[in-house]
Amino acid sequence: MKSDEDELDARIQRLLADPQYQGHPLREALDGLWQRSHQQMARIERITYISDAYQAMARERELSINERFERQLKRIGKVARISDRYQEMMRDLNEALREASHRDPLTGLYNRRMVMERLREETAMVAAGGSAYAIAMIDVDHFKSVNDRYGHEAGDRVLVEIAQALAARLKGDELCARWGGEEFVLILPATTLEDARTLAENLRSHLRTVPLPIADQSLWLTISVGVAHYEPGENFSAAIDRADRALYRAKQLGRDRVEIDDGALG
Template identity: 40%
Template sequence: MAETGFQWVPNDESARLQALQRYGILDTPMEPAYDDLARIAAHICQAPVALISLLDSHRQWFKASVGLAVEETPLDQSVCRYAVRQPGVFIVPDLAQDARFAHFHIVTQENPLRFYAGAPLVTPDGFALGTLCVLDHQPRALSPQSEDMLGALARQVIRLLELKRANDLQGQMLADLEEARHQMSVLAHTDVLTGLANRRSFTERLRQELALLQRDCEPACLLMMDIDHFKQVNDLYGHHVGDRALQLFAALCREVFRAGDVVSRWGGEEFLAMLPATRVEQAQAVAQRVHAALAERALPGVEPPRVMTVSMGLSNFDPLLPLDQTLRALDDALYTAKRDGRNRTVVV
C-alpha cells in the first residue's frame, strides 16, 4: 500500500543521523534511568506499551521497552518516523483506520496495537532522534495533561542523552590527557631522533643500577661508544645523512644488545650502554659484535658506499666507586681508543 503524507528529505535525514551517531547510544545495554522514564510514561498515559525509540537509517531501535518484547523493528514499520517530522506529540487514535499504518505488523498481528502517541526526542540543536511513545490495544484519545507530561518526559530523555554525551566527551578528554601525559613522559626520557633513552633518563637508571649493585654485588659493565669521524659525515654529506647515520647506529644497537641492556644517546654522536649481569669479557664480546655489525652496513644515502666505525671505552661498573669517577674513567678509555687509531675498544 502506498504511503501518503510523509516525505523523507535526504539532506535533513543525513544530518539527523549524524546527530544520532554523536550520542553513541545505539545498541547500548538497557539502563534503569531510561526504563524508569518509559514506565512513568506508560503509567501517566495508562498505556500497556511504552518505548524510547531511536530511528537509525534502516530500523527503529528501542533503548527502553515496556510491554513489547522486541529490541528493534524495520524502519518501514515505524509510526515513530512520522512523529519525528512534526513538532509536539503525534497522536493516532486508531492505527487501523489510518491508511498510512493499517498494514503495519503491529496492527495486523493477533493482538493488534491500535492507539499511538509519540513525543519527539529533539536535541538542543533541533534534530529529532526518535520518540518517547505509548501504544494501546484499543482505539482511544489522550488527555491534554497526559500529552503535556509525555512531552515533558521526552525532554528528560534528551537530558539523559546530553548527560551521556557530556560524560563520554569528558571520558575521552581524560583519556586524551592521559595519553598526552604518557607521550610527554616518553619524550622527557627519550631521544627524539634515535628513540633511545636520553642522557637524563639514563643517568637516573645508572643511579638505580648502582644501588642494586651495592645491594646484590652482581657484575655489570658500561660501554661508551663514539661514532668515528662523524663531523666529517655531516660536512661531506649534510646533516640529514648524519641524522640517518645516528638512526642506523641506534637500530644496530637494538639488534646487538640484549633486552635487559639499556642503551642511551649520551650526546651528539656519543652513546652509552649499561649491561647488567655482565662481566668484562662478556661485554668485550658484545663490543666486538657492534664493530662487526657496523662493518657490514653501508651509510644510507652515500655514494660510493661508506661504512661507519665506532670507538669504545669499556669498564666494569664498580658499585664501590662514585658514579662520576666511573664515567670519567670510561671517557678516558674512549679517548684512548680514538687516539690509538679509532675503530677499537679500550678496557679500563
C-alpha cells in the same frame, strides 16, 4: 450490588409519585431523605472525581519527575563518558610527552636524560643486592670528516643508520642511547666486565661490515668503545667517567678498538 441500589431508588421514586401517598406523614420524610441521599451521592461523585483527577495529576507529575530524572541520568552519563575520554587522552598525552622528552629526535634512541634515570634505577637495584651493570661509551671514528665531505644532512643519515645497527644487536633490557654528537652509550644490566667487552667487540666487528648509504655510494665506518663496570658503593657518574676514559684511550691507541677501564679490573 449496583442493580439492588438502582431498584431501591426506582421503588422510592414510585412511592413518592404515587397519589395515594400524598399527605402521608412519612412521605415528606422519605422525600427529604431521598434528596439528601442524592446530594451526598453527588458530593461523593465530585470528591471521587477530584480524587481521581488529583491522583492522575500525581501520577503524571511522578512520571514527569521520573522522565526528568532519566534525562538527567543520561546527561550525567554522557558527561562522565566525556570526562573519562578526556582523562584518557590526557594520560596518553602525558605519556607521549614523557616518551618524547626521553627520546633523541634524530635517531629515535633514548637520550642522555633517560640514561641518567636508568642508571639511577640500576644503581638502586645493585644497592638492594642485585648484580652490577656495565657501561660502554661508543664514538664513531672520523665522523667529522663525513660532515666535512658530505654535509651535515648526510652525516645525520649516517648517525641514524649507526643507531639502528647498534640497537638491533642488543637484547632484553639492554639499553642503547645517544649520548651526544656522534657518541652513544650502552647500559648492560647484570653484566660482567668481560661479557661487556665481548659484546662491545661484537658490535665493533659487526658495524665494520655494515654499508652506510651516502651520496649514491656506500660508506663503511668504525667505532671506538670504552667499557667500565659499576663498582658497588660508587656514584654512577664515576662509572661513566671511567668508561669515558677508556674510550679516550681507545681513540688514542688508533681507534676501531675496545678498551676497558683498568681501575675496574683492579
